Amino acid sequence: MTVLDEIIEGVREDLDARKRVNPLNEIIVRAQEPSLGLPLDVLAHFAKGSFGVIAEVKRSSPSKGALASIDDPAELARQYQAGGACAVSVLTEQRRFKGSLEDLAAVRRAVTIPVLRKEFIVDVYQIHEARAYGADIILLIVAALSDDQLVEFSTLTHALGMRTLIEVHDAQEIDRVIHLSEKSALTIDLLGINARNLKTLEINPAAFATLAPLVPPAIALIAESGIANSVEVGALSALGAAGILVGEALVKDGNPARSIAEFINRAEQERVRRL
Numbered sequence: 001m002t003v004l005d006e007i008i009e010g011v012r013e014d015l016d017a018r019k020r021v022n023p024l025n026e027i028i029v030r031a032q033e034p035s036l037g038l039p040l041d042v043l044a045h046f047a048k049g050s051f052g053v054i055a056e057v058k059r060s061s062p063s064k065g066a067l068a069s070i071d072d073p074a075e076l077a078r079q080y081q082a083g084g085a086c087a088v089s090v091l092t093e094q095r096r097f098k099g100s101l102e103d104l105a106a107v108r109r110a111v112t113i114p115v116l117r118k119e120f121i122v123d124v125y126q127i128h129e130a131r132a133y134g135a136d137i138i139l140l141i142v143a144a145l146s147d148d149q150l151v152e153f154s155t156l157t158h159a160l161g162m163r164t165l166i167e168v169h170d171a172q173e174i175d176r177v178i179h180l181s182e183k184s185a186l187t188i189d190l191l192g193i194n195a196r197n198l199k200t201l202e203i204n205p206a207a208f209a210t211l212a213p214l215v216p217p218a219i220a221l222i223a224e225s226g227i228a229n230s231v232e233v234g235a236l237s238a239l240g241a242a243g244i245l246v247g248e249a250l251v252k253d254g255n256p257a258r259s260i261a262e263f264i265n266r267a268e269q270e271r272v273r274r275l
Contacts (some may be wrong), residue, residue: 002198002199002200002248003198003199003200003201004120004141004143004144004198004199005061005199007062007093007095007096007120007198008120008122008144009118009129010093010096011093011119011122012122014094014095015122015123015125015126017032018023018048018129019125021239022041024124024125024128025130025201026126027125027132030047030132031128031129031131031160033132035065036131036132037244038161039131039135039160039161039162039163040112040113040114040115040136040139041114041131041136041163041274042086042087042114042116042136042163042189042190043163043189043190043220045086046086046190046220046242046243048062050086051081051237051241051242051243051267051268051271052086052087052222052242052243052244053084053085053086053243053244053246053260053263053264054056054085054086054087054088054089054116054165054243054244054245054246055077055080055083055085055087055089055246055247055250055256055260056088056089056090056091056118056245056246056247056250056251057070057073057076057077057088057089057090057091057099057103057107057247058070058089058097058099058247058248058251059091059097059098059099059251060096060097060098061096061097061248062096062097062201063196063201064170064248066098067247067248067251067252068251068252070251072192073090073106073107074106074107074109074110075110076207076251076256077090077106077107077110077111078110078111078180079116079256079257080111080206080250080256080257080260081095081111081112081113082257083256083257083259083260083261084257084260084261084264085113085257085260086113086114086243087113087114087115087116087136087137088107088111088113088114088115088116089115089116089118089245090103090104090107090115090116090117090118090121090249091103091118091119091247092104092117092118092119092222093118093119093120095181096107099118101129101133102108104117104130104133104134104135105133105134108133108135108138109134110133111237114136114137114163115134115136115137116135116136116137116138116165117130117133117135117137117138117139118139119138119139120144121138121139121140121141121144121145121153122143122144122145122149123183124152124153124156125184126138126249127153127156127157127160127162128160130162131160131161133160135162136162136163137162137164137165137189137190138153138157138162138163138164138165138249139164139165139167140153140154140157140164140165140166140167141167141198142166142168142169142173142176142177143167143168143169143173143198143199143225144169144198147176147180148176150166150176150180150186151180151185151186154186154187154270158187163189163190164187164188164189164190165189165190165191165192165222165245166186166188166189166190166191167191167192167193167194167224168191168192168193168194168211169193169194169196169197169198169207169209171211171214174211174214174215177191178215178216185259188219188244189220190220190221190222190243191215191220191221191222192221192222192223193208193212193215193221193222193224194207194224194225194228195207195208195223195224195225196224196225196226203225203226205226208221208223208239208241209239210238212240212241220242220243221240221241221242221243222241222242222243222244222245223236223241223243223244223245224244224245225245227244227246227249228248228249229249230259230262230265230266231266232262233263233266234266234267234269235264235270236267237267237268237271237272238272238273238274241267244263244267246263254261
């Protein structure tokens with residue numbers, strides 16, 4: 001059993017417990033509450049050609065263990081927005097990442113930029129649940145889903161007005177996603193290239209450079225995992241990244257707003273240099 005398999009096993013157990021308390025029909029009603037308003041569209045940021053930082057509220061990880069206590073995720077999210085983040089990612093998996101849906105709701109109330117539910121989505125329940133707690137974007141991990149699930153989950157996400165960040169780890173997964181999009185079965189909003197193999201937790205520093213050329217240029221690419229400083233962000237921008245998803249480097253930073261601004265500035269410098 002891989003690390004990803006173990007995580008998903010726990011996710012399913014926790015999901016079953018939530019279903020017993022709040023059945024699907026109740027969650028569907030909550031996801032349609034007018035008080036939620038319309039989902040915010042993260043693609044509006046990338047349509048301007050601006051580099052995007054999706055800043056993550058991340059307490060812990062399977063590879064590093066505890067990273068930061070984060071007693072007030074809402075305040076951290078406000079700092080992210082102040083630094084220029086285009087969205088805030090909130091981990092809601094509780095066993096390995098110490099996240100919660102309450103974190104998601106608190107962040108949604110605190111910021112006026114899109115919020116991503118970072119979760120191992122394996123059931124339609126979680127998609128309705130994401131919207132019910134205020135998410136504007138959800139993560140779909142190709143390694144965890146069949147082609148039919150990818151299409152079903154993407155279709156439902158868009159029907160609810162949200163966007164998807166589809167995450168790939170290797171060339172085979174890119175082929176699957178592109179094939180489905182060419183059949184008009186799958187909409188690709190943002191495509192994340194994760195340098196971390198979720199089955200082994202190993203980081204491949206060359207992942208983005210290797211995989212980005214396999215993706216049609218019209219698709220906005222997000223670099224994920226192992227990003228530590230502005231030099232690395234500049235290098236990723238030079239390789240064609242439209243944005244990054246970063247958590248550890250920010251939650252361990254005493255001034256995440258400043259770091260985000262530095263990331264964006266370095267990425268834009270690289271973009272201008274390439275013109």
